[in-house]
Amino acid sequence: MKVDWMALGAVFAVSTGVVLGLVVLFSVGLRGMSAREDAREGGGNGVSGTVVAGVSFAACAAVVLFGLYLVVAG
Amino acid sequence: MDASLLVIIVVITALAFDFTNGFHDTANAMATSIATGALRPRTAVALSAVLNLVGAFLSVEVAKTISGGIVDDAKITPAIVFGGLIGAIMWNLVTWYVGLPSSSSHALFGGLIGATWVSSGADAVHFTKVVDKVLVPAIAAPLVAGIVALLATFLTYRLTRRARPSVSDRGFKVGQVASAALMSVAHGTNDAQKTMGIITLTLITAGTLSPGSGPPTWVILSAGIAIALGTYLGGWRITQTLGKGLTTIEAPQGFAAQTSAATVIMASSHLGFALSTTHVASGGIMGSGLGRQRDGVRWGVAGRMAMAWLFTLPAAGIVGALAGLLAGQGTFGVVLVSVLAITMAVVIWLLSRREPVRPEHVVDEIAAQSEPHKLDVAA
Helix, strand or coil, X not given: CCCCHHHHHHHHHHXXXXXXXXXXXXXXXXXXXXXXXXXXXXXXXXXXXXXXXXXXXXXXXXXXXHHHHXXXXX | CCHHHHHHHHHHHHHHHHHHHXXXXXXXXXXXXXXXCCCCHHHHHHHHHHHHHHHHCCCCHHHXXXXXXXXXXXXXXXXXXXXXXXXXXXXXXXXXXXXXXXXXXXXXXXXXXXXXXXXXXXXXXXXXXXHHHHHHHHHHHHHHHHXXXXXXXXXXXXXXXXXXXXXXXXXXXXXXXHHHHHHHHHXXXXXXXXXHHXXXXXXXXXXXXXXXXXXXXXXXXXXXXXXXXXXXXXXXXXXXXHHHHCCCCCHHHHXXXXXXXXXXXXXXXXXXXXXXXXXXXXXXXXXXXXXXXXXXXXXXXXXXXXXXXXXXXXXXXXXXXXXXXXXXXXXHHHHHXXXXXXXXXXXXXXXXXXXXXXXXXXXXXXXXXXXXXXCCCCC
């Protein structure tokens, strides 16, 4: 009875890393959006918030696309 | 019976199975988005169907696991594959009727293993491979998805606690749609491939393909289309159970649960693990329920689902074994099995028409529902 524990472990490790990374990036993006709206209400322009949000969401998309690429390139 | 005619029958049956699989699994990808109102049911299902099709083209690892691994292709015939498929379809229809998200994949494996075992002997089943590529992932994958979703949900709530409610509300709905889309793609990469594997296996046993071949393009295309059609046309019934039955879902949870499930499925597909998308999605939803609050899961409903899962392999195996034996008797057997299967499918369909569940109803019931969804399951 041979079970490929390495492969299972890889699934666990990769999934944990990728998902937590995505969740953190996405949450940071949302905080950026919030900061931007706060700044605008306070009379500022909210550029830093916009940049943070933009970079975070772009990073999310990049992670997903890279993952898909890995599967397709298989 | 003429071998090529039998192959055609098996291919059509396999595609029918794929269709019922889509029917079952719309819920996996879209339940949480529909439940939180991030997507309208019709849009959700159409989107899911298209992405299923896309996913079907991404990978063939799981198809290879099925066509080249779990049973000995030298010892079985198209008739046995046919019997196994019938077993799987019957179990799928019954669980669909009672609204239970059981695993189409395990029904398929159960049917195939049962039919092979009874008709060709236990040594025609590669049990080591079954354990390594099917049974162990069957237990591990939902757990992994659950743990990851739990952590992800916890982190999400923690990190966005101080974000503006208006922003996070809108943001998570968008995030949820994106993660549901990913889930649909993942679903295509794992489930559509199982049908490809079965058709490829049939072609190998009939001598049309050489042992060890991957699925031909027409097989990939037709399997992708069949599952997409099934996804588009069905699934309202089970969406109820998954959407609100297991746990009460908020948009951030839906986002975390889907992202976790989709990632686990994609990673597993990539390594050829033929796992149940249903189980993984349920694991993710439960994990996210726990991540939000400690008593966030309705263990009663979860327990009944687990019971149905336990029964799936043996139940589909027994039906598959009987159907395989009958079909192995020649033309008369194949015709008899087909007629029986069609009759039963029609009966179940007629029964389900008595209390039809349509998209509009799903929305109404989800909105109004404060009690756990009841499951009328005898088993």
